[in-house]
Amino acid sequence: MFNTEEIRRKFPILDQQSNGNPLTYLDSGASSQKPETVIEAMNSYYRQYNANVHRGIYQLSEKASAAYENARKKIARFINASTWRELIFTRNTTESINLVAYSWGLTNLKSGDVIITTEMEHHANLVPWQQLAAQTGAKVKYIPITEQGCLDLTKYDAWLSPAVKLVAITQMSNVLGTIPPIKTMIEQAHAVGALVLLDGAQSVPHMPVDVQALGCDFLAFSGHKMLGPTGIGALWGRKDILSQMPPFMTGGDMIKRVTLEGSEWHSLPWKFEAGTPAIAEAIGFGEAVEYLNTLGMANIRQHEIELTTYALECLNQVEGLRIYGPQNPQERGGAISFTMGDIHPHDIAAVLDGEGIAVRAGHHCAMPLHDKLGLSATTRASFYVYNIAEDVDRLVNGLDKARELLTK
Amino acid sequence: MFNTEEIRRKFPILDQQSNGNPLTYLDSGASSQKPETVIEAMNSYYRQYNANVHRGIYQLSEKASAAYENARKKIARFINASTWRELIFTRNTTESINLVAYSWGLTNLKSGDVIITTEMEHHANLVPWQQLAAQTGAKVKYIPITEQGCLDLTKYDAWLSPAVKLVAITQMSNVLGTIPPIKTMIEQAHAVGALVLLDGAQSVPHMPVDVQALGCDFLAFSGHKMLGPTGIGALWGRKDILSQMPPFMTGGDMIKRVTLEGSEWHSLPWKFEAGTPAIAEAIGFGEAVEYLNTLGMANIRQHEIELTTYALECLNQVEGLRIYGPQNPQERGGAISFTMGDIHPHDIAAVLDGEGIAVRAGHHCAMPLHDKLGLSATTRASFYVYNIAEDVDRLVNGLDKARELLTK
Amino acid sequence: MDELYRQNILEHYRNPHNMGTLENHTHSHKEHNPLCGDVVQIELLVDDQQRIDQVAFSGKGCAISQASTSMLTDMLIGKTVEEAKQINKEVILDELGIEIGPVRLKCALLSLKAVKMALYNLSEEEWDKEEDDW
């Protein structure tokens, strides 16, 4: 059903040697590879109908405008938005979250208000709230994690009160893989009148996400982690909320009227898209979503559960290896972070690189989480549609080699 | 010396039919076409070494990081920055200016301060200052334009005072083509202690720009208008000023250390680049600059002066046609805006489109300027490296056709 | 292009119907085209039976917007307000009889928007819904 051989043919980049070994790409959590169709969709734009969008009254520009707006519709449908007007193009998840912090946050938060987030957040869903708190006098509270790498929800229950204005949580941890019980958490937040922003950077690429079913208020995600190009991301927000928000950046394309005395803003979503957008990138992103639809998000999730099951099994048997995060593949995504004895994660990654295996080593932009774990860094392997059991086997072999070489 | 035939071969997109006629692309002021080398540089990244940058300890990522940072160096050198640390990647000119408005503006402006800009600015260099003024109580003053479409500098002289904190002006008008006497204006601004931001969206693609020789403090420009991809732009700023500025967006990659209590920022330029950057786009932008260097910016300027001279000559003879902006090609760039009788610019553009000629019609994101000119819209033809005299001839023929068809 | 400026459009453009103002109008609305700054002012005289007796328009605009406005005003006269509500994007595009790009669509529909705002105070929200495709 999930034909990885066929899938891998769409990613010729995987078919290369790295340091004399076949490339084993296990860093999709940082950025995924792109299928040929995505690359070609952008090439078509650049080679056949490259022009600025929205205002051009000539063929190239009209074609470009239609393709750009059509990509928006595809992506809006992909997360089941109720209208494409709720889908704002940004550079990445980080900008999406900053947009909410600046536009919604600065106008809605005041001293004494509370933002709840978690200890396991990526810096993108943490630092903007710290900054917002510093500017408004609001307070940030961090739901701690348990030994198993799950959220300690007793704290969440205890902290929820009308003072809470925003709950900003990841839908899938990029370090632990943890998938928190988002739906209940959203209901609880709404019960006290708080909005909920989901960091979907890891979830949207790897599992079905339906914003209407979830009932969240904002969802941020990045194209480059879901087979799309760099330079493009999205913020989805509920229309009634977005309509009330002031613009974030201002300039061309986001206005209705400008005079020397002041300006009127354009309607959604353009109010939030100032200047020439990332046109080729939006088109590529739309194509990526199209391809994901072909594969089927439920199938992708299933494929990754299977791969994660196998990987956990194998890795748990590696001498000295310790995995952080839930052990049940149903409760987690396919990003697996670990340490091995006291070998530094940089060195593990470097030895693996010598074997052609690409993994990430470091704090994965989650320093507070690593502080909590008492670590400065971990090594992380992460999977996507093109990964296969053999990749896991190679990883395990590479780890044995690293242990041999670097144990003191 | 300037071999347009050879140049045009690098842009196969130009070699197509549009509505049954050869494409005549005269909208580079909105967005330029991209040479094959730029498209291929991005394809190589996606097809050969696609990976996230900065933290990956494996071949693909190290190659990607080097290419990304190398692109920064190329672009920094292109405008003669004193160090690449002064070159920040953004999405476009608009974001570059917003970055300054948010980061520098909100921390440095207060009630009673003055921002001087001009009546001929693009909305990108106008609305952010209006917003900043509204937030800080500062006041925006607009240098008016003369009949000839130049700045009325008597007003500038009169307004300069220690209350002026920022002068934000375009280095080349995207409507009138006007090139203001920037160097003197900068000296005058510095004499009263004001900083100067240049909107280089139109100048950097079309003439040599040397930030050290100019002595400006900020320069904003876009990749897509200078043979580069969409989704990437740059802000150059003086290091001593940038160092003092707080970050704009926050999240991954721009931090040195994050704890639950707060964060320390990364060094320049990364402090201003939050989240996964537009990697492919930066690489493409670097390649674009490389190609511009091959052609030589002085040669490009010369080519456009010649083309503009010819175009002005021809257009001035078209019945009912009126050009806005300076008539001396030495004092202007190659964006020529005009009206023709009372035929609506939309209709002119549409008839031209039928002839395969791509021009822009509208307010070109400069509504206050159009208000001043007593117009709601103009038609604009704009040139770049691949344009030739024949393009001008076709334009003139198309205009005759439009007049025939649409004169009441 | 030759497609765009078909004879019927050029005729309405050269000799627009119902151009002017109505002193005794019961409904009116002025609408801006955000893309080009064009303006159309619509004035309607609706009688006691909720029937549109007279329509007039003024303002500046391109051939497409002038022609579509001229055609729309013809269509409106004699219709009830309820019947006028049925006029939508498709009706206008049919009447124009041309294929139209996304930019010019705004021109073609500007007067329809103005009429809806004038007759029954349609909100921007609701208009968006009428205009939006999925």
Next chain:
Amino acid sequence: MDELYRQNILEHYRNPHNMGTLENHTHSHKEHNPLCGDVVQIELLVDDQQRIDQVAFSGKGCAISQASTSMLTDMLIGKTVEEAKQINKEVILDELGIEIGPVRLKCALLSLKAVKMALYNLSEEEWDKEEDDW
């Protein structure tokens, strides 16, 4: 890879020289690697003739940073402060004898940065200049 972990590097990594602390140090500095959170603490004893008598280091780090620190401390002992200033990026890379990517460069140079900060209070600015290539 086999290139990266050459014998000389592995030896220094397995048995780092001058590891520990110096009670009676005259100069010291602790430096963080922003990329991985690693830390190196350098302590130096400089005598009246501005000569480095003893050096010690502590902290956590990868093999590259441990080895380069170990090598650097060897180099420093006996040098004057002026001579120590001459040690730059190239000297360290020569000593390591490997090709190094941009990420690991930070690891390799962490202790050099710490030494410069300790000995003559180099600013971040000046360090950037030492590290930066055009």
